[in-house]
Amino acid sequence: MPRDVIVLLGVNHKTTPLEVREKMALSGGYEQPLKDLAAIGGLKEYYLLSTCNRVEVLYTTDRPAETRKEVLELLFGRAVPPKELDRYVYQYENEDAIQHLFMVASSLDSMIVGEAQILGQLKEAYRNAAEKNTSGLILNKLLHKAFFVAKRVRTETRIGASAVSISYAAVELARKIFGQLDNKSVMLVGAGEMAELAAEHLVGNGVTSVVVVNRTLERAVNLARRFNGRAASLEELVDQLQHVDIIISSTGATGTILSKKDLKPVMRERRNRPLFFIDIAVPRDLDQDINELDNVYLYDIDDLQNVVEMNRAERDREAVKAERIVEEETLKFSSWLDSMEVTPTIVELRRMADEICRVEVEKTLGKLKHFTPKEQKSLEKMASAIVSKMLHNPVQYLKADNADHSNQRHGRINTVREIFHLNENGGKETERNP
Amino acid sequence: MSYLLFQISFLGYFLAMAAYIVYFVSQKNQVRLIARNIILAAGILHTLNIAVRYYEAGHTPITSQHETVSFFAWSIVWGYLSFRWRYTVKNFGTFVSVMTVALMFVAALASREVLPLVPALQSWWLPVHASISIIADGFLALACIGGIMYLLQEREIKKKRFGLFYSRLPSLDALDKLNHHCLSIGFPLLTLGIISGSIWAKQAWGAYWHWDPKETWSLITWFLYAALVHQRFTVGWRGRPAAIMTIIAFLAVLFTLWGVNYFLGGIHTYAS
Numbered sequence: 001m002p003r004d005v006i007v008l009l010g011v012n013h014k015t016t017p018l019e020v021r022e023k024m025a026l027s028g029g030y031e032q033p034l035k036d037l038a039a040i041g042g043l044k045e046y047y048l049l050s051t052c053n054r055v056e057v058l059y060t061t062d063r064p065a066e067t068r069k070e071v072l073e074l075l076f077g078r079a080v081p082p083k084e085l086d087r088y089v090y091q092y093e094n095e096d097a098i099q100h101l102f103m104v105a106s107s108l109d110s111m112i113v114g115e116a117q118i119l120g121q122l123k124e125a126y127r128n129a130a131e132k133n134t135s136g137l138i139l140n141k142l143l144h145k146a147f148f149v150a151k152r153v154r155t156e157t158r159i160g161a162s163a164v165s166i167s168y169a170a171v172e173l174a175r176k177i178f179g180q181l182d183n184k185s186v187m188l189v190g191a192g193e194m195a196e197l198a199a200e201h202l203v204g205n206g207v208t209s210v211v212v213v214n215r216t217l218e219r220a221v222n223l224a225r226r227f228n229g230r231a232a233s234l235e236e237l238v239d240q241l242q243h244v245d246i247i248i249s250s251t252g253a254t255g256t257i258l259s260k261k262d263l264k265p266v267m268r269e270r271r272n273r274p275l276f277f278i279d280i281a282v283p284r285d286l287d288q289d290i291n292e293l294d295n296v297y298l299y300d301i302d303d304l305q306n307v308v309e310m311n312r313a314e315r316d317r318e319a320v321k322a323e324r325i326v327e328e329e330t331l332k333f334s335s336w337l338d339s340m341e342v343t344p345t346i347v348e349l350r351r352m353a354d355e356i357c358r359v360e361v362e363k364t365l366g367k368l369k370h371f372t373p374k375e376q377k378s379l380e381k382m383a384s385a386i387v388s389k390m391l392h393n394p395v396q397y398l399k400a401d402n403a404d405h406s407n408q409r410h411g412r413i414n415t416v417r418e419i420f421h422l423n424e425n426g427g428k429e430t431e432r433n434p
Numbered sequence: 435m436s437y438l439l440f441q442i443s444f445l446g447y448f449l450a451m452a453a454y455i456v457y458f459v460s461q462k463n464q465v466r467l468i469a470r471n472i473i474l475a476a477g478i479l480h481t482l483n484i485a486v487r488y489y490e491a492g493h494t495p496i497t498s499q500h501e502t503v504s505f506f507a508w509s510i511v512w513g514y515l516s517f518r519w520r521y522t523v524k525n526f527g528t529f530v531s532v533m534t535v536a537l538m539f540v541a542a543l544a545s546r547e548v549l550p551l552v553p554a555l556q557s558w559w560l561p562v563h564a565s566i567s568i569i570a571d572g573f574l575a576l577a578c579i580g581g582i583m584y585l586l587q588e589r590e591i592k593k594k595r596f597g598l599f600y601s602r603l604p605s606l607d608a609l610d611k612l613n614h615h616c617l618s619i620g621f622p623l624l625t626l627g628i629i630s631g632s633i634w635a636k637q638a639w640g641a642y643w644h645w646d647p648k649e650t651w652s653l654i655t656w657f658l659y660a661a662l663v664h665q666r667f668t669v670g671w672r673g674r675p676a677a678i679m680t681i682i683a684f685l686a687v688l689f690t691l692w693g694v695n696y697f698l699g700g701i702h703t704y705a706s
Contacts, residue, residue, distance in 0.1 A: 158461075176591060176600070179607035271670025274606065291592065295673040303594045310596060 003341050004044060005064045006138070008097035009071060009089055010056030013111050016088040023079040026050040030128040036074055038134070042067040045136040047129035047143070048075075049104075051121045053111050058101060060138055064093065094337075098142065099330040105146040106153035107160070108322055112168075114160040114315060119150045138340075142333065149329045156325060159318040167198040169307040170278050170299075171205050174246055177276050177297055181206035187244040188212045189237065190251030191223050194280050198248050203227060211244055213237055215251070241266045241275065248278045249285040260289040267293060278304070338409055342398045345413050348422050349394065353387045394420075436490055437546060439483035440504065444538045446476025447511070451531035458528040458602060466527070470518070473531060477511045484508060491548045496564035497555060500544035502691070505565070507537035509572025513616075517576070523612050524604040529579045559634035567627030567652075571687050573620030574659070578684035580612040581677035588674055610672050613680055617666070621659050628652055651690040658683035 011024060026033050030048050037046055037057075046059035057075060061067045072085055080088070092100045103109045107118050126143045129135045135143065154160055171181075178184055186202050188195050191214055199210060210229030213236070214220035220231035232240050237257065241247070251257060267275070277298040279286045284300055291298040361383045365376055394416055416422070453469035456462075484505065487495040495501040514530045517523070551560075587603040590596050603609070631649075632642045643649060662679045665671035671679075 173591070176587070176605050177607065179605035179611075268669070272672050273670070274673065294675060297591060299594070306594065307596070 003337075004060040004062050004138075006058070006060050006094050006097045006142070006337075007064050007068065008056060008058045008092040008100055009068065010049075010054060011088045011090070012054035012056075012109065015090055020080060020084075020088060021053070021055070024055050024076050025052070026055060026075075030125065031132070033075060034129060034132045034134055037071065040067060040070045040074065042070070045139040046134050047126060047139060049122060049125040051118065054104070054109075056104070058097065058139070058142075060136075095330060095334050098333050099326060101142065101146050102149045102326040102329055103323075105150040106322055106326060107150070108153075108319060108326065112165065113319060116154075116160055119147070122150075123147065138337070141336070145329065145333050149326060152329070153322045153325050157318040157321045159315060159322050166194065166280070166301070166304050166308060167201040169304045169311070170198050170248075171201050173297075173299060173304075173307065174202065174276055175205075177274055178245060183208055184245040185209040185211065185243065186246040186248065187240060188214075188223065189234075189247060189249040189257070189285065190214060190253075190281065191219055192250040192280070195248045195250040196223070196226075198278065198280070199227065202246060207246070211240055213240060238262055238266065242269055245274070246276045246278065248280065250279075250281045251285050252281070253285055254283060256287045257285045258290065259287040260293060263290050263293055263296060267295065280304070339399070341409065342413060345416060345422065346395055346398060349391060349416065349420060352420060352422065353391055354384070357383050357387045436483050436487040439479055439486060440542075440546075443476045443480035443483055444535075444542060446472055446479060447507075447531060447534050447538055450476060451528075451535045454525075454528040454531045458525055461602065469527060469531070473511065473527065474515065477508070477515060480504075480508050480511065487548075493551050493556075494561040494564060496560070496568060497551065498545065498547070498549055499695075500541050500546050502564075502568065503537055503541040503544065505568050506571055506575075506691070507534050507541065509569045510534055510537070510575050513569070513572045513576050513619075517612075517615070523580070523608055525602050526579070526583070526604075526612070529583060530576065533575060533579060554638050557634060557638065559630065559637070563627060563630040563634050566623055566630060570620050570623030570627050571691065573616045573623065574680075574684055574687055577613050577616035577620055577680050580609055580616060581680035581684075584609040584613065584677040585674065585681075588677075606673070610676070613676060614666065617659070617663055617680070621663050624656060624659060628656060648690060648694045651686070651694050655683060655686040655690050658686055 011021060013021070016024070026048060027050075030050070033048055034046075037043060037048075037059075042061045042063045044060045044062075046057060049056045049058075055075075057071060059067070059071070068091065072089065073082065076085055100109070105119060105122050107114050107116065110118055122143075126135070129139070174181060174184075181202065184207050186199055186207050186209075188199055188210065191212065203210065210224065210227035211232055212220040212224040212227070212229060213232045213234055214223070215234050217231060217233055220233075224231040234257075241263075249257070263275075272295050274295045274297065277286055277290065277296070279298065279300040282301065286298060286300075288298070290296055361380050365371065365379065368379075371379070398412060398416055400412075450469050450473035453465055453472060457465040457469055484495055487501070496505050510530060511534055514526070518527075583599075583603055584606065586599045587606055587609060590600045591606065631652075635644065635649075636642045658679070662671070662676065662683060665679075666676060
């Protein structure tokens with residue numbers, strides 16, 4: 001009686017380029033694909049996860065080889081030709097699948113390791129599967145365990161605590177200077193891709209207003225519209241400094257556009273409210289001296305890069321800890337699965353023994369007509385007590401020691417099934433094991 | 435009895451400090467909660483200690499060196515706890531507990547003898563003037579601690595070299611707000627303390643102001659804080675200059691409290 005296999009098929013940002021991922025993403029929501037998967041007979045429990053960086057399907061089956069083809073065909077057949085699919089799709093089974101799921105949940109497999117979004121997406125994906133009743137005993141337990149692992153990683157390591165990209169580093173620094181970023185405003189001087197990205201992150205973290213200053217006003221107006229902000233010309237730069245808190249500068253200018261001398265009166269006007277300059281232009285736009293002013297902070301691209309490197313080193317250290325947690329929990333879950341494996345055998349064994357007991361008791365009582373009901377009860381009790389005592393050791397033998405290697409467990413299950421002849425009469429019934 | 439309570443609360447503060455330092459290094463939240471409970475318990479015991487001593491001495495226990503410094507530590511702890519109730523400043527507790535333990539240590543070294551009250555002090559102005567002044571000093575001490583934390587954090591951000599403090603201390607804005615809060619409570623109390631002292635002086639010695647060294651120094655202290663508060667409100671002084679000024683002004687507070695007695699003497703020196 002082979003156990004069902006847990007299979008995980010998927011693509012992510014590591015294996016698959018964005019153009020292909022875009023086509024594979026389940027953009028229409030989970031409902032339809034979950035319904036479609038029901039048509040594949042070999043799937044017992046399954047769920048789907050689709051985010052911008054990954055599409056994964058996890059299922060249990062007793063025919064892993066056949067179902068792989070069917071599932072891939074059904075989910076991605078229209079988007080990508082099957083030959084190409086094999087190049088992108090990774091497949092994990094059992095312990096590896098469990099470990100991969102835990103890694104994903106704890107954000108160790110994410111593009112930005114430690115980001116918190118994935119857990120929410122995973123919960124959403126699971127909710128859909130649970131509503132459609134496509135998850136069962138194993139998957140419910142597995143997904144809940146995954147949420148638990150993610151929480152453990154988050155509380156026991158500092159994996160999510162540090163910023164590992166330039167724009168995240170800028171946000172983190174801004175937080176250390178301003179505390180809350182609500183009601184703060186950011187000014188973009190010059191429009192570059194990196195400046196836009198940093199501005200986007202700041203807006204995503206609470207910054208409310210955006211001012212764009214550019215040499216060509218048209219460009220400024222266009223960019224400002226994207227952020228619901230306003231545009232200003234380069235000549236107004238110094239005046240605009242009154243109204244903003246964070247300045248991201250990325251002009252193509254060869255000289256500096258702002259010096260300490262320009263800033264002094266501005267700080268007086270601002271009543272010394274802090275200013276945070278982020279200079280990501282090369283060559284630099286801002287005079288290094290302005291960092292010397294009180295309540296003015298200047299970071300250039302190298303400074304930010306240093307923050308990122310520092311954080312990356314810390315994150316790598318934390319990732320090692322996190323992976324240990326994942327491994328530990330994978331082992332725990334696997335041994336739970338193994339213990340599940342013996343359960344059907346134990347149930348069958350009991351059922352068989354009870355059946356024998358019932359039949360024999362009826363036979364005997366048929367002959368002993370003079371027994372009072374009380375005496376009949378005693379006899380029944382005795383018979384079932386004998387059965388229980390006889391079964392005690394075989395059951396203990398099955399359950400014995402979780403740390404044991406699973407091959408030995410298989411051997412033990414087979415031994416017991418053979419001795420008690422469970423394979424002949426119980427074969428059909430065990431098909432529907434939990 | 436009161437000494438036993440003093441010792442227990444001293445021990446409590448010490449344990450709280452140890453726990454806060456462990457928290458500072460490890461950043462484990464459970465440790466912070468433990469430290470917080472210990473400091474709260476120690477603060478309550480300390481309150482009991484002062485109450486019992488009041489009962490035993492028969493007068494407000496803010497006259498001897500031991501009593502004054504102990505009451506100073508008490509004000510810092512309760513000033514801190516009252517803040518904690520309103521808003522949190524990350525790792526403030528670590529610094530506060532170190533300062534508290536240092537003060538309690540000074541108090542433990544001083545003579546614990548209950549001295550009979552000299553006639554000049556036998557007035558209901560004693561509890562009013564002394565407690566207001568010391569509680570003011572407590573808040574000013576908290577402002578000073580905030581200032582130190584600000585300087586530590588600002589240094590790392592300005593120099594772009596991130597060490598022990600960057601991730602552990604709160605934002606500059608939070609520390610500057612802390613400074614503002616503490617000053618806006620401490621400064622009015624300091625003013626009240628001086629006014630109440632002056633009225634008492636009129637009753638006891640017949641004149642509002644004697645230019646006794648303690649009075650002179652408390653006036654100097656008051657001017658330092660007045661300048662700081664004035665600058666904050668008018669031209670928006672904040673950040674590093676404000677933090678440095680807070681620390682300097684607090685040194686003046688400490689000198690008024692101790693230095694004057696040791697170096698200058700004067701009519702405020704009752705027990706030595």
